Amino acid sequence: MSTIRGREGRAPQVHDVSLVLRPDMVTWPGEPGPRVEPLRRIAKGDPANVSLVTFGSHTGTHVDPPVHFIEGANSVDRLPIDALVGRCRVLEFAGPGHVSGAWLERAKIAAPSARLIFKTANSARWADPTAPFTRDFAAIDATAARWCVDHGVKLVGIDYLSIEPQGPEKQGYPVHNTLLRANVVIVEGLDLSAVGPGEYELVCAPLKLAQGDGAPARVFLIER
Numbered sequence: 001m002s003t004i005r006g007r008e009g010r011a012p013q014v015h016d017v018s019l020v021l022r023p024d025m026v027t028w029p030g031e032p033g034p035r036v037e038p039l040r041r042i043a044k045g046d047p048a049n050v051s052l053v054t055f056g057s058h059t060g061t062h063v064d065p066p067v068h069f070i071e072g073a074n075s076v077d078r079l080p081i082d083a084l085v086g087r088c089r090v091l092e093f094a095g096p097g098h099v100s101g102a103w104l105e106r107a108k109i110a111a112p113s114a115r116l117i118f119k120t121a122n123s124a125r126w127a128d129p130t131a132p133f134t135r136d137f138a139a140i141d142a143t144a145a146r147w148c149v150d151h152g153v154k155l156v157g158i159d160y161l162s163i164e165p166q167g168p169e170k171q172g173y174p175v176h177n178t179l180l181r182a183n184v185v186i187v188e189g190l191d192l193s194a195v196g197p198g199e200y201e202l203v204c205a206p207l208k209l210a211q212g213d214g215a216p217a218r219v220f221l222i223e224r
Contacts, residue, residue, distance in 0.1 A: 010224065012222050012223060012224040013222070013223040014220055014221075014222050014223075015194060015195050015200075015220065015221040015222075015223065016218070016219075016220055017061070017190045017191050017192055017194075017195060017219050017220070017221055018060070018061040018190075018191065018217065018218050018219050018220075019060040019061045019126065019189055019191055020060075021034045021055060021059060021060050021216065022034065022129075023035060023036065024129075024130075025059075025060060025129070026131065026132065026133050026161070027056070027059060027133070027161070028056075028058065028133070028161050028162070029133060031056045031058065031059070032056065033055070033059070034053060034054065034055035034059060034060075035052075035053070035054040035055070036051050036052070036053050037051060037052045037053075037054075038050075038051055038052075039051055039052050055216065057076075057209065057212055057213055057214040057215055057216075058161075058188070058214040059216050060189050060216050061187070061188070061189040061190055061191070061216060061217055061218075061219055062187070062188055062189055062206070062214050062215060062216045062217055063076060063079065063084075063185060063186065063187055063188075063204065063206040063214060063215055063217050064163075064176065064180065064185070064186035064187075064188065064214055065078070065079055065180075065185070065212070065213065065214065066180040066181070066183060067211075067212075067213050068176070068180065068186075068213045068214055069173060069176045069177055069180050070177075070180055070181060073180070074183065075209075075210070075211045075212050075213065076206050076207070076208070076209055076212035076213070076214060076215045077208045077209060077210050077211070077212055079185055079206070080154075080183075080185075082154070083114070083115070083154040083155045083184075083185045084155065084185065084202070084203075084204040084205070084206070085202065085203055085204065086114060086115060086201065086202060087113060087114070087115065087199065087200070087201055087202070088113055088114075088115035088116065088117055088155070088157075088199075088200050088201070088202040088221070089109070089113040089115070089116055089117070089197075089198070089199055089200075090117045090118075090119055090192065090195055090196070090197050090198055090199075090200060090221070091107060091109075091116060091117070091118055091119065091197060092119045092120075092196070092197040093118055093119065093120045093138060094120075094121070095120065095121060095138055097138075097141075098138055098139050098140055098141045098144070098165050099118055099120075099138070099139070099140040099141065099144045100140075100141050100143050100144050101141075101143030101144050101146060101147035102143065103144070104144055104147045104148075105147070113153070113199075114152065114153060114154045114155070115153065115154060115155040115156075115157075115202055116148065116153050116155070116156055116157070117156075117157035117158075117187070117190065117192070117202075117221075118138075118140060118156075118157065118158050118159065119159055119192040119195065119197065120137075120138035120158070120159055120160075121138055122137050122138055122158070122159040122160040123159040123190075123191060123192040123193040124193060125137075125160070126159075126191040126193055127193060133161070135166040135167075136166075137160040137161075137162075137166070138158075138160070139158060139160070139162060139163050139164055139165040139166075139175070140156070140158065140163055140165075140175060141165055141169060141175065142169070142174035142175055142178060144175075145174065145175045145178040145179050146178055148179065148184060149178060149179065149182040149184060153184060154183075154184060154185065155184065155185040155186075155187065155202070155204070156179060156184055156185070156186055156187070157186075157187035157188070157190050157204075157219075158186075158187070158188055158190065159189075159190045159191065159192045160188065160189065161188055161189050162188055163175055163176070163179075163186050163188055164176055185204075187204055187217065187219065190219060195221055198223070200221040200222055200223055201221070201222040201224070202219070202220070202221060202222075203219070203220040203222065204217050204219045204220075205217055205218050205219070
């Protein structure tokens with residue numbers, strides 16, 4: 001976390017809620033972690049250090065565009081900037097189970113934000129960099145996805161590697177399909193351990209990969 005000075009001398013807090021990309025980080029099963037290989041090194045007589053970096057498009061903190069589940073749909077380089085940058089609301093979900101439409105109704109959100117980010121017990125897992133992948137994570141269910149679409153949400157974020165519950169309810173991937181078919185941007189793999197519920201300004205900057213079905217992103221929450 002760092003601070004920046006506002007025009008009136010205020011010091012907003014800037015929370016970096018992105019995971020650090022590293023070779024041994026947790027990834028979705030079957031997807032390798034990032035690889036960093038030296039291409040040029042000063043120690044070997046080269047004028048500069050340059051590395052080759054290889055990683056999957058859904059590594060670490062990343063964005064899902066519609067083409068991730070819908071052939072021919074919008075790719076990551078064509079995502080609307082107005083969804084990726086702007087006011088957002090962090091909602092804290094203590095469980096059990098998954099975020100539902102009924103839970104969102106009970107939360108009585110006065111004026112639903114265009115961007116909703118869900119902090120769950122998942123975030124505590126990031127404190128241990130060696131923690132293995134688990135399918136026992138909190139997500140949002142199909143009714144919550146429908147609620148977001150019906151309330152004009154443009155971006156939804158979650159603090160683990162998928163927004164889709166695991167188990168029988170993921171058949172047909174209703175959460176991804178409901179959100180992405182409505183052009184709602186999905187952000188997965190957020191580390192919200194140092195962030196409380198409330199209003200923030202979101203800056204989400206995925207790599208601009210041509211025709212990308214996803215891309216790692218640097219994500220900031222600015223608290224004024």
